[in-house]
Amino acid sequence: MPAGGGSQAAPDRPRVPDVDSTGWLAETRDSYDTVAADYVELVRDLLADAPHERAALALFAELVRAAGGGPVADVGCGPGRITAHLHGHGIDAFGIDLSPVMIEIARREHPHLRFEVGSMTNLALADASVAGVVAWYSLIHVPDDEVSSVFAHFRRVLRPGGPLLLSFHVGDESQLKTQGYGGHPMKVHVHRRRPARMAAWLRAAGFTVEAETVVSSPESKLGGILFARWHP
Template sequence: MNTDGWLADTRSSYDTVAGDYADRIRGALAEKPYLRAALTLFADLVQAAGGGPVADVGCGPGQVTAHLHDLGVDAFGIDLSPVMIEVARRDHPHLRFEVGSMTDLALTDASVAGLLAFWSLIHIPDDAVPTVFRHFRRVLRPGGPLLLGFHVGDESKLKTQGYGGHPMNVYVHRRRPDTVAAWLRDAGFTVEAQMLLDPDDSVPGAVLFARRPY
């Protein structure tokens, strides 16, 4: 698979679909009790570790960032797409959002109490994931929790049409939880729990909890 320019393709694709994507997923968490439970547990883990700022990396239009805020978490969002960040700021003007890439995370070392990447790793090629996880570990405080959500599977598919019928040019990578867990251990994380969602669907989901050791 040719990954030349994949970062620019991902940015421009989500710039194109940002408004329609936000409209489609607005309120979606209300129909996802297991995801809400995972977010509640993540918020509890952040507070138990002492609290502090939490980065929602690949935040999209900010609905999960806002949900964490409602749970009492000092959450802020980062996304590759400038237009997506504009939408997040419009929809959630009381929260902080900034443009950035998880492949070169512009946060200082040990600066966040928790980090979330909810279905934002799905466009990261396998060979770039270790770099991303090293950044995640670097910016997390010792003892800080990490929550990942992703599509489960064994293949990568090119997505050429997206939300609202707009053109896109992004690969969607599906991965096995054990594979992601192994990458996390290689990056220095302790893996604490994983859960398979909708196992009977054609494309299940997974959430995985990990922690930067003390």
């Protein structure tokens, strides 16, 4: 789900990040807290029928190792399934999410991995502290005017040469989602974007886009995947 960043909290009581109680971050956090239990069941096995997305994640893991290895931030990790998948590829992955309930579930389902609460709009990670960043369909609720700031945070926390993997829904429209997983109420905007637009934002943030593709999978009827990295 969309989110990211934060500092380590006690395993049984994730810290709730300080966000504007009336803004889109608060609405996103509250919405995913509400649907978390149903969401985890709906997405649990999506990768099993998504060979192209599994291949993208395997390539990302290979690029992390080729760049020297190290910790990898799964930003907007939700219940931690992508974090765990990367761990299965031998990657030192940890998860970050805005929703405290999602983090509780992630810690329960993957007790051997590290999960933190926070916002991708203000990543509480040190400069050049991670070997890779993945944002797996977790930018879809971020407004257009916030994306560049998020990418600036990604660049700040990445080590030079570390890969960035993004996936997102492809399209031109934004829709308000008022009912979600399990029929629970939500209030989030779902933004669909063209790969060229995402690539342009990445380049403006100082990244080099190395590869892009679109896929159709259980995760997204039309999903975009971008690989990028930056060099000083």
